[in-house]
Amino acid sequence: MSFQEIPIIDLKSALDPETKPQFLKDLRHAIINVGFLLLKNYEVFGPNEQDFKDIKQETLDFFALPDQVKLDIEMIKSPHFLGYSRLANEITSSHTDWREQIDLATELPGPSKNDPIYKNIEGPNLWPDEKYIPKFKPTILNYIAKMTHLSQEFRYLVLESIGLDKHSLDVYFKPNQQCKMKLVAYPDLNELNGKQSVVLDDKPTTQQQGVGPHCDSDILTFIYQVTPHENSLQVQNFQGDWISVPNIPNTLVVNAGQTLEAITQGVCKATIHKVLIPQPGSGTRISIPFFQTIDLDSHKDIVADIPAEIIKLTQERDTNIKKWGQDIGFQYKPDISKHPVGYAVFRNRIKSHQDVAKRWYPEILKQVLQEYKD
């Protein structure tokens, strides 16, 4: 029997030596057998109530900006895949995603000439004109700084929960390691009526995707569900059933990505998930995912010293899997024995944002589309 609900984990209980053993046990179950959890009392290490209020306000203000202000910072202007994506301009699992978003990241300089091409993932953000939205940049930078801290502390706990030294992944991180985040708006069906995808010949229908079934490619993702929509974010259990992630105030959704799965020999599960567009009349759904990523140059072996009893738990999980989720189509998986992790990350960005790739990396886009077909 696969999971039927998303476990809730209380970060405060990690701080008390009396409650920590049970905390680690619960976390171990969540990360191995579900791949998703709801985290409460995150402000122990992360953003506080005011920080969440601020980012919510800036996000609402951002999406309310005149189209031209948003289009001035369209992602197509960035070789680093950062900036604004208009509605229906992204593809997941071969279909249009009915969402509008801005991709942001830890502010870093672009790569130098001799760097491998995948290093273009790093670079400066495209900021909206501060004349229209003066507090946007400082609010985002503050959120990134605090979430970076939370994601690091939480990674330590995840590693402890599977019997590893909390510093065992430190070699995959560099000083000022890039983290990524997005502000996302999923308009409801009424607002979408008559709209057509910019990239595919898709029109929205009731079951249309906000974002199609996929696994995240990072280490850990933290999602702030800003609006109270239910039954939008759904996770696929290992029997193929879709389980809704409850939208509980003052919790963050946390999930494992494929990079963490790869370097922990499959112990931490990168579970398939998707977002449905909101029901007509329920208004725009807003969410803010934050992605902890590792040094693009990482080219190291997987973590070898995972205790045998943890590997056994993983094997038990895998033998019980009746149906291995939905086919999410072709997605580059990090294979750090063959390529640095940046190779897969870069190719996944090319596949998702083909208009950006066409402008900046036409040759690689051709290769990717060819591999995609094969």
Ligand SMILES: O=C(O)CCC(=O)C(=O)O
């Ligand atoms: O909007 C959400 O709640 C999740 C979005 C998501 O899964 C993603 O962008 O990777």
Ligand SMILES: [Fe+2]
């Ligand atoms: Fe995701």
